[in-house]
Amino acid sequence: MTLEQTGEDHWKRVKQKLRRELGEDVFSSWFASVDLEERSNGTVHLSVPTRFLKSWIQSHYRERLMSVWQGECEDVQQIELTVRGAIRQRPTRLQRPGAPKSIPVRQAQVPTAGVEASAGTTSFKGTTESEDLLGGSPLDARLTFDSFVIGGCNTLAHAAAKQVAEAPKGAPATFNPLYLHASVGLGKTHLLQAIAWHARERTPERRVLYLTAERFMYRFVAALKNQSAIAFKDALRDIDLLLIDDLQFLQGKSIQQEFCHTLNSLIDGARQVVVASDRPPVELESLDERVRSRLAGGLVAEIADLDSEMRRAILLNRARAAMGKHPGLDIPDPVLDHVARIVSSNGRDLDGAFNRLMAHNQLTGAPITLDMVDTALRDLLRNKEPKRVRIEDIQRIVSKHFNVSRADLLSSRRTRVIVRPRQIAMYLAKILTPRSLPEIGRRFGGRDHTTVLHAVRKIEDLIKTDQALHQEIESLRREAEE
Incomplete structure (x- = not known):
């Protein structure tokens, strides 16, 4: 039996073991199109049809693949992945634990519907060195516009997202930035990933990057440590469509400043930015005021609770x-x-x-x-969690109940017909939301936290002796929590 035949036999057993461990669906998705090119001198040479597939295997199955190979052949020291048909492409080395580290390879984890799956092609369409340097967050193939259920709670957000996704490369951005906000599990991430998939499929030459806020922070910090921050910034500002998810988790002064500079650069350069968060821009108290202002300057679309x-x-x-x-x-x-x-x-x-x-x-x-x-x-x-109550909802309910406008609640007017509803709204905001006194004060026309504390104590004292007021506030409380 030749060395080549022995290598093929080992590869067949490796694939069989991967299929058993990972399941048929996972194996078919990521390993069915992997070919063994050569095994020599302790190195296994594998090839894949696309750069995305290479990057995904490296990111998610590196240790598993190495472990299975070493279970078959103890002399295997490293695995090299190449893209079939790629010209002069440096191979990605998957090393055994404890082996000397090779030069890190740039990764692009932003999948695209334009992937060329046949042999002889190079990566998915539209991939650039900029995207390789940035390394986007993985996309879920199930989260597309086709699988998104449209209703009254998300019609505007869906329509805006679809228009952004279908815009041709270089076209003026209609909604920039597009800011989507909603509570947990209402479809923000689904829409962002659907935009990425659709934009890739419709306009393959458009440079699209999907990042979670956590991934953005990680890449920025890594660039600083590797002394490649300038290249990172240049690459980020070369993107045509930037999608940032879970912006509420963006932390750190320097990181927020870099995000602000990137946001300004992309918008001023007519590049599209889409952001998702669990609250509107004005409520992102941890973000710099300049960032909140820029985000609020585009189209802010809320995805309401599901009816x-x-x-x-x-x-x-x-x-x-x-x-x-x-x-x-x-x-x-x-x-x-x-x-x-x-x-x-x-x-x-x-x-x-x-x-x-x-x-x-x-x-x-x-x-x-x-x-x-x-x-x-x-x-x-x-174990169902209670509904998250927002200060805007409290202000709306109290305004309607007492027949005053929300602007009156936020104003400096101190007439009795305004002061009492304002105090009740502040009291409800304190007991129904996790917001601090200073935060509540800012949401009520920029008032000091001592004003909110006085209002809370005033209402607490009144409901101890005024049963009618107590029942009235309990009714407002139940309405806000429904």
Whole structure:
């Protein structure tokens, strides 16, 4: 048996073990198109059809691949990945733990719908050295516009996102920046990743980068340590479409300053920026005021809480996909109605509830019924978190109840018909939100924290003796929490 045949036999066993450990779906996605080119002198040479696939394997399966190979061949010291058809491309070396480190290879983890999967191609369309240097956050192939459920709570956000994604390269940015905000699990990340996928597919030459705030911070700090900060900044400002997720986690003065400079540079250069956060720009107290002002200067679109109709539509979408994958599966309409009614927090909880029902059905063979819902979701319902109350909601409810405008609550007017509702709103903001007294003061027309403290103590004293006022405030409190 020749050395080449021996290498092929080892590679077949490596693939079989990977398939068993990772599962058929994962193996087919990432390893089915990997070929063994050569094994010599302790080095395994593998090839892949795209640069993205090379980067993904390096980032997520480096140690697993090395471990499996060394289980077959103890003399394997490193693994080299190359892109088939790539010209003069430096190989990526996957080393065994403890081996001397090779020169780090730039990574691009922003996948694209324009990936060329056939042999002889080089990476996905539109990839540049700038994107390689930055290293984007991974995208989930399921989060596309096709899988996004549209309803009254997200119509504006979806329409704006679609327009941004379909803009041709070099076209003037209509909404810049586009700022999406919503509570947890309402579709912010879904829309950002859908923009990335769609923009790549529609305009492959457009330079698109999706980053979480955490990834942005990590890359910036790494650039500083590697003394490549200038190259990092230049690469970032060369992007046509920048998408930043979870901006509320952006921390650090120098990092925020760099983000501000990048934001200004891209917007002034007619490059599109899309940002997502869990609150509107004005509520990002930890961010520099200049950044908040620039973010608020574009289109700010809120994704509201899911109503029962939207929850039902999301569950129906999941049910159709599941029934298409599992012939014979039956999910009755009353079950979907019941789950949509009792799981009212966000889309992730809906997904969790649906996955539990599917697990019970697939693992036990029991039909999906209303009784199964009550059994399978008992834990989820008991631990359901209360709704996050926002100061804007409190101000709106109090203004409507006392027939005064929100502008009056924020004004400096001190007439009794304004002062008492303002104090009640401040009191509710203190007991229903995690905001500090200074933060609440800023949200009520820039007042000092002592003013808020006085209002809170005033209302606390009044409700001890005024039962009617106590009941009135409890009614407002329940309305805000619903």
